[in-house]
Amino acid sequence: MSRHIPSPPADARCPIRWLQARYRFGEDCRHISVPETGLTRIREMADELMGTAGLVAIYIADAPAKAYDLAEKLGRVVGTVQLVPLPAGRSERDYQDRDPIDEYRAWPYGWPCRVVHAPPPQQCPLLSDLVKEVYGPGAPFLPFVAPLRYAPMRLDQKMSRALERYFN
Numbered sequence: 001m002s003r004h005i006p007s008p009p010a011d012a013r014c015p016i017r018w019l020q021a022r023y024r025f026g027e028d029c030r031h032i033s034v035p036e037t038g039l040t041r042i043r044e045m046a047d048e049l050m051g052t053a054g055l056v057a058i059y060i061a062d063a064p065a066k067a068y069d070l071a072e073k074l075g076r077v078v079g080t081v082q083l084v085p086l087p088a089g090r091s092e093r094d095y096q097d098r099d100p101i102d103e104y105r106a107w108p109y110g111w112p113c114r115v116v117h118a119p120p121p122q123q124c125p126l127l128s129d130l131v132k133e134v135y136g137p138g139a140p141f142l143p144f145v146a147p148l149r150y151a152p153m154r155l156d157q158k159m160s161r162a163l164e165r166y167f168n
Contacts, residue, residue, distance in 0.1 A: 016163045017054040021148035025058045027118045031095040033110030041151035055080040072121040081113035117167045134158045
C-alpha cells in the first residue's frame with residue numbers, strides 16, 4: 001500500500017513534472033537540495049511548480065547502501081514531494097545538505113518541500129526499468145540519469161505519465 005502524507009483533495013490530479021536525485025529519502029524529508037551547478041534549475045523548478053499541484057519525483061541514486069540509504073531503495077523512484085514557498089528571510093542556501101560520508105557541503109542549495117508519497121521500497125519502480133518501458137528496451141539508462149548529478153530534470157510527458165501510475 002502506497003503511503004500518502006497528507007494528500008491533496010481527492011479530485012485533484014498531481015502531475016509529476018520533475019525528477020530529483022537524492023541519496024536519502026523518507027517521510028521526514030523537509031527539503032530537497034542540489035549541487036552548486038543546480039541553483040538555476042532548482043529556481044526554474046520552483047518557479048514552474050509553486051502554486052500548482054505539480055510534484056517532484058525522488059530518485060535514489062545507485063550508490064553504496066551503507067553510505068546512504070537502504071539497499072532496497074537504490075536505483076528506485078521512491079516517492080514524490082511538493083515544493084512549498086521559501087519562508088520570509090530565507091534563501092536557497094538555508095536548505096543545503098552535507099555528504100553523509102565526509103560531511104562536506106556537497107549540495108549547497110535547496111528548497112523546502114513536503115512529502116506527498118513515500119511508499120515502501122518494494123512498491124517503488126526501478127528507474128532503469130521505467131526508462132526501458134517508456135523509451136524502448138534499447139534505451140540507454142546512463143545517459144538518461146547522468147544530468148541528475150548536476151541538477152533536477154524536467155520530465156517529458158511520457159515519463160511523467162509512467163511515474164503517475166505509481167504515485168497517483
